[in-house]
Amino acid sequence: MTDWKFTARQLVRNPLSLLGIIIIVIFVFIAIFAPLIAPTPESHQQRPYMIPRDGYRAQPEPPSEDHIFGTTQGQYDIFYGVIWGTRSAFRVGLVVIGIVVVIGILLGSLAGYFGGIVDEIIMRITDVFLAFPALILAMAIVAALGPSLNTVIIALTVVSWPSYARLIRGDILQVREEDYIEASRGLGASSARVILRHALPNAIYPTLIMASLDIGAVVLSAAALSFLGLGAPEGYADWGQLTSFARNWIVGPPGDPLKYWYAVTIPGLFILFFVLGWNLLGDAFRDIFDPRLARR
Amino acid sequence: MSKRLSKLGWIVIIALLTLALVAFPACTQTGEEEEEEENGGPAIPYKNDGIFVQMTIGEPETLDPAASYDNASGEQIDLVYETLVDYDRGAAGDFVGQLATDWVWNAADLTWTFTIRQGVKFHEGGDLSPEDVEYSFERAMIYDRLGGPTWMLFEPLLLAGEYAGLTFADVDATVEVDGNNVVFTLADAGYTLIWLQTICGGWGSIVDKEWCIANGEWDGTEADIPNHYQQEDGTTYLWTHMNGTGPWKLNQWEHGVQFKLERFDDYWREPAPFDFVISQLVEEWTTRKQALLAGDADFVLVDKMYIPEIEGVADLLKIKDLGELAVTSMFMNQDIETEDNDYIGTGQLDGNGIPGDFFSDPDVRKGFLYAFDYETAIRDIMLDEGITPPSPIVEGLLGYNPDASRYTYDLAKAEEHLKAAWGGQVWEKGFKFTAIYNSGNDMRKAAMEILAENLFEINNKFQVAVVGLPWGTGMVPLLRSYRLVLYACGWGGDYPHAHNFVAPFMSTYGTFSKFMSYGSAELDATIEAALLELDPEEQLDKYYELQQIWYDDAPAIMCWQPTGRRWFTKYIHGFFFNPMIPGDAGPLYYMSKSAS
Amino acid sequence: MKDLIRIRDLSVRFYTYEGVVHAIDDLDLDIRQGETLGIVGETGSGKSMTALAILRLVPYPGKIESGSIVFCDRDSGGEVELLKLREDRMRAIRGNKISMVFQEPGAALNPVYTIGDQISEVFLLHRRQELGRRARERVDNLLNDGNGFGAGLKRPFWHWQSRIYDKIAEEPHALEPRLLSHIPLFRRLLWRLKDEASLLTVDMLKDVEIPDAARVAAEYPHELSGGMKQRAVIAMALACSPELLIADEPTTSLDVTIQAQMLELFRRIKADKGASVLFVTHNLGVASEVCDRVAVMYAGRLCEVCTVEELFLHPLHPYTRALLDAVPMPGKELQTIPGALADALNPPPGCRFHPRCPSATPLCQQERPKLKAVAKDHMVACYLF
């Protein structure tokens, strides 16, 4: 456990990772308390994730008392959108990472432990998926299944599981060579037991941590898909979509080019900070886990 | 690393210097242009002398005049091809000769005789002859693209809607060459004016017979018809090639990027005012706006919602209050195809879907019509630049009844009707379905959302999901296979006659009514009677009657009839408005561009 | 014998997360001309750091805190304070006057360059003038002998080359060649320098008894055996006939048979070139074979400095004795040193060896014993003497 303490101390002592932690904590807070921070209007109770709108006019309105971040195209309230969008972001990120890690552990450990034909088959399948640039495959899947938040989750899962399966397989392969697995096998433990009890915990802690820190990247991809119009239905609280609403309002009328700055800047900053938080943490962890940069 | 620069450092510096070099001329260029005006933002510089640049969002589907039935295609065809006669400037009832020098109506024989202009050259070098005219019309009719414009030709000539069921002899007899004349035989005197109006459209364009045949088009014989009747889309030579007699000829078509026309030097009239006419495809507004303000575009499409953005710009030519002959409606399909249909939920009236015949109950339709907030739509969506038409016969058409019965926003009445619908089951169980608009059209989307929102407010078991689907690839297949439930669509007139609005909306064969299973033989007869009525008074009554039928049947929600606006840079001169010109940029041949 | 290197009060510290490590603490040491001085000690005793300090190559986060290292140039007779030298002057000494052979020949060679490239680099760096002269001679020969049409065409080019190389021979950092060597494409025009360097390289490789030297020069490190690699590394270190060769455990990672060959090579080199050798090793046996004098280090400090004979016959310092007892020898019971190596972060006060010393006194715990001469060529830092 001293290792964990050391890790924790490293994280807190490094200003960058500390900043990352703070950012993530703030976002977690926003996600949990979204209904308090941005209460859902009465008429919207049944569908809190749909951003309430104030009329149907296209032109964004600047921040005011009613809409502290202003409204974006179609009079969607930006504040409500970004606050509830935090929940959407966590949802996409956690679900995708969760599924991906489960699939990764399952297939990765199967491949890594049994090797041979099992390994070969699983690895060739990952080859197929890794043959596509990720976003393009995700785009194709979303387009084929019809754009929605769920298809985005499916698509991102499909494109990201192979690399985790490979990572975990690699970890398992490494551990398998180590003596104590042989030893426990010698004592008559079953393969599954060996994997579950010994190999997995030792092999994959770092991988798991790195995976969970990929939430930022997943959310970034989801936002990109949403921005391209291949995400949640219109009006759904989602950062990428809020950004895409601003696309036609990047430049204000002549003489006031930054008139609609809030429409594009605010949702973008939310994405940026969210991803930044995870990346800062990820960077710190990478240094901690990197044996090449072992502490001196 | 030492203070000295590495090789890489040098490369980066050189790269940056190159960038700076590139930026410099650009910078100085803008520096000269940016003369701030007191009000109305910076002056728009004069650019691209002799070139007309417009930025729009639609790309031509086809360049074949006999197949084209969309605005973007029609616009280019209008500039490249010519028709026998054309509307005289803005007036929709007066005509000027184009490829015809003279036209005479013979009431006894029901014939229109057109004298063909001499000395007109096609772009590829051919001379215009009466045979070309005959060939053009016959080709359009034997090709008869499904979903194309040809139905408009069959109706006046043969009282038919399509080639199926006719013979070549029938078609051949309607168009005959007589010396230097071409004689059209109409089926009824009621079509006299409509025929002239019809052939002003792009489908009346004259193509070069010899050139067409040489390039594998229909050879003019009956034997060759099966090869060309309803030929598959994209396979006709004319689909991607143009050879007209108009002031411009095709220069280059970069699919998805731009469409370029260049001046045709052997044009029979004064040469065209622009060396090039370039139509660029720019989907997003910011780029279009910036191009307009930077003088890179002379005309851009401005959606209603963006009007406040550029209203204050001094250097723009702002043209307002144009009476467009167009209407946007939401259609309710009374007989939905339920197989493989993702948009009707469970397909049952169980609160999670709707049955295929959901909209066949008039109470449902009327409930919907009362639930739409017409005023909010005009105010918020149209920014007060439009009106709510009571029926498809919109303002500006002969037959329009300003006092016709109309539906208004009335949630109480809506509730009343919806409670009565399907024996109270609708109210009790609720419904759920997906309404479709063509993605990118935010105005239609907003209209649907207003409706959905209001229905939800009446009873929150009424759930309408609003989803955008691409027009060509998403909506059209669903529409044509009767799978759309409630969908928004717009109609722009082909010719300025009430019939052109009644038929698509109310007849059994109509573009819209057919696909919402509205209409009956009886109604068709009423429509025909109104059309063929020669007495103006009587005709007016009959069209009024049709409007009342529309009100009683309540088949669709009439959302709005827009009032047109156009935006040019101030260097463009000579625009006049005619709702029948397919291109928004107007009559380019009569327009010009100069720095003054 | 005159001194070649005089180290006085040298302190090297490492500033780590955990705290400050005193890697070398007030070290005084002389290296004489022509001698082989061994530094022995356990891992972490600071012996390698001493070697690196002489070259001023103490790795980050280490820092030479204080002290002086004076280098007495045998050729010029001048004395320079290495620690105060400008960086570029220091570079001119590294690999030229003082060079170093590292422990792991596999790691010491850059895997992506050929052996020849890596050795030529030294010549190109420190022997530019000579290379320029040789290249010029070669061009002049061409000018004199060249006949025929081709030569006629090339003649102006040769003239130009002759001039450039002449300039390099006179003043290697003259403007024109310097400009040339910085412009990517033109740099290639100086290819004759490289050619000459390769010739010298092959000679050098032959010198360290590498068979088939020309072939080896064109090979990559991974294609050679450990012994060959070490020979190559030694050749690299000897390329410029240094006055001091620092060998940091040069034989540790090699097989025993190769070790013997290597030691033989070192002895021969010393005899041939008359260079001083600073031989860092933890192996007393190896030290006894090559060294004239030996310095024993413990926890960053010198314990004892004496001739190799004295060390084995009359070891004085308790640590030296313990060290000798720990050397396995037939018929002798092996003894281990009790306790663990001093904690570098919190070294014990006074004599650093006192916690493990069998004869420690209270004074040893308080004050640091100074290195003092107890006999000719024998110094020891212990209160017992």
Next chain:
Amino acid sequence: MELRSYIIRRLLLLIPVLLGVTLFIFGITMMFSPTQRAMLYVRDAKQLADLPAVIERYGLDQPFVVQYGTWLGQVFTGNLGYSKVVSQPVSDAIIQFLPATLELAIFATPLIILLGILLGTTAAAHKDRPLDHGTRVAAILGWSLPTFWLGLMLLMIFYGFLRGFLPPGRLSVQIDLLVNAAPFIRYTHINTIDAILNLDGPVFLDALRHLVLPVVTLSVVNVAFIMRLMRSSMLESLGKGYILTARAKGLAERVVVNKHARRNALIPVITVSGYVFAALANGVVITETIFNFKGIGWWAWQSAINLDISSVLGFALFNAVLFVLVNLVVDVLYTRVDPRVRLGQGVQ
């Protein structure tokens, strides 16, 4: 093993992967019912009116294997379907739109690699000093930037304040006419290269002006990626024994870093440069969309939002094949850079 036989062997190994790729792509389309697929593929009103006939004609109700075989046969003859959004076959669309994207890549790739390597080297050489922290923060920031948002912000600034300075699109109107007119020969349809080949300065400058913003947008994220990788790789390399050797030789720090350390540090960077291709392929979709730069990414986006499945899948297939080939090239390149690698074996 010889390079040629190595390449041949690798190409053979690609066959199962590519078969898997096609199977996967085809599998996606097979999730639709025959009717839906009929609606996807036909573009003709007449055929839409009679979908069962279409199903019959194209055998859309045949067993999976049969349909897959038919489809694979078409793919091999270059028939990837019809792109409705640009009214031409998918293969033609790829040919039409590829040059623009290549042009972006031609400028972005060297920028990404050179800048990434330079910054990574610099950061590593200044480890734990302000320069390192600065570049590191910049890299994390760059890595976290949503590309689409960056593009929009650039547009906001350059449109808002420097109108006409760095315009969207590929060429200005008049330059475009010039390029398509007689004396100018379009060898490659890559404007900058054509301009050089035609020795036409104005065209070159105009094309370059249009490239600046998209290239910058495309590069930022990837520069950050390469930089991070390069930094850690350099740090590893700088800790190696041969660096000490090089310093002990008396080499200047500049030479030590740029020659001895970097050459070694580049090896892992080369192994991931395949991912740079993937990142570029992903990036062009967003970049071209934002800057109205009509390349293959824009077309893919248009197809995707128009649910033009055959185009999107054709595009994905094209990218997969390209990506696989790029990885092959990277592997071959790798053997060239690292003398320790023997063909067909990999390191160690």
